[in-house]
Amino acid sequence: MKHFNVNQFISTYITEREQSLFANDIEKNKEELSQAIDGKSVIVIGGAGTIGSSYIKAILRFKPAKLYVVDLNENGLTELVRDLRSSVGYNIPEDFKTYPIDFSSDVFEKILINEGPFHIVANFAAHKHVRSEKDHYSIEAMVNNNVIKAKGLLDLLVANPPEHFFCVSTDKAANPVNVMGASKKLMEEVILSYAKKIPITTARFANVAFSNGSLLFGFIERMMKRQPLSSPTDVKRYFVSPEESGQICMLACMLGKSGQIFFPKLSEKQMKTFSSIGVAFLKEYGDYEPEYCDTEQDARTKTLALSNEADKYPVYFFPTDTSGEKKFEEFFVEGEDVDMDTFAQLGVIRDTPSKSMQEIDELFAALHSVFASEQVTKKAIVAAIGDFIPNFKHIETGKSLDQKM
Numbered sequence: 239m240k241h242f243n244v245n246q247f248i249s250t251y252i253t254e255r256e257q258s259l260f261a262n263d264i265e266k267n268k269e270e271l272s273q274a275i276d277g278k279s280v281i282v283i284g285g286a287g288t289i290g291s292s293y294i295k296a297i298l299r300f301k302p303a304k305l306y307v308v309d310l311n312e313n314g315l316t317e318l319v320r321d322l323r324s325s326v327g328y329n330i331p332e333d334f335k336t337y338p339i340d341f342s343s344d345v346f347e348k349i350l351i352n353e354g355p356f357h358i359v360a361n362f363a364a365h366k367h368v369r370s371e372k373d374h375y376s377i378e379a380m381v382n383n384n385v386i387k388a389k390g391l392l393d394l395l396v397a398n399p400p401e402h403f404f405c406v407s408t409d410k411a412a413n414p415v416n417v418m419g420a421s422k423k424l425m426e427e428v429i430l431s432y433a434k435k436i437p438i439t440t441a442r443f444a445n446v447a448f449s450n451g452s453l454l455f456g457f458i459e460r461m462m463k464r465q466p467l468s469s470p471t472d473v474k475r476y477f478v479s480p481e482e483s484g485q486i487c488m489l490a491c492m493l494g495k496s497g498q499i500f501f502p503k504l505s506e507k508q509m510k511t512f513s514s515i516g517v518a519f520l521k522e523y524g525d526y527e528p529e530y531c532d533t534e535q536d537a538r539t540k541t542l543a544l545s546n547e548a549d550k551y552p553v554y555f556f557p558t559d560t561s562g563e564k565k566f567e568e569f570f571v572e573g574e575d576v577d578m579d580t581f582a583q584l585g586v587i588r589d590t591p592s593k594s595m596q597e598i599d600e601l602f603a604a605l606h607s608v609f610a611s612e613q614v615t616k617k618a619i620v621a622a623i624g625d626f627i628p629n630f631k632h633i634e635t636g637k638s639l640d641q642k643m
Contacts, residue, residue: 292484
């Protein structure tokens, strides 16, 4: 194996950009960003993940006075600290602490009350995988994390609103076909209902290349374990780099007006299939050509027989047939008021109509009622969400990603 530079691979084969898509927007707004961040206290929830940690790196190019990071992933927090302190160019404040706790816990509330108020609050805690909708148990956990806990956090912040509050969304919230995307659309509805009480923004963005747990990240894991690569052939996605993902969130958080939704300006021709990236990955990772296999078992068997001198590597590429998989994503839908002029590489959905608190309470009552039923089913939860999101067209095939290699 030759040395594999993930960031260089992303730049060359996925985003096809030598510098960040948002470099010009950051430079143009550098003074305003500095005013928003320098000397301020920041708390980042879900900060050990790829997007949360990239957001932290983006704001540490400026000079916050205080940074607390909360995440359930204790190992992820440890790596975050090691990564930051092993790098150059980050202005790590003296008051920098990480906490492996649940942001809906009593301990978190104590931190918020005793160590706050915080000027900047950013929430990246989320179930982000379509695979997390396999049954009613996983869906209830997803909705609880992405929607119910998000509202609980806002309720805590209302007494002492931050100067900036950000909660991450996804492109899958636009015309959702899976419960993950629908749960993020519900999250948007919830946070927008608080937009007059708290300065709130969010962002829908593309797949983050090689983010933790992603299919592309799995390519590296598979190679290290000498296992075959596997991916769909017919699913196209927009991609941003990890660095760009954090910058989108920083720009939205610091520069957006309350209630606005940000997204990257990407064209359809920039979309990639996972299988095409897989072929390029094999070439760059080990100078391999793909050996196409007809079944998962065939791929596993051929990988076991690989010699150290092999110049081909087994792959299983297939048409997608799992629930909730949209062939391509979109960032906004018909009827949304889109501003494409304010920023060079960011679009902004503005003046989005918000639900009343009564409507939000009715939604939560309906969800709690479904979850409390002894006859709760995935279909019943999908129907309850569909009552609140009319354009939610769930794709159900009876198969989940847990049934795929």
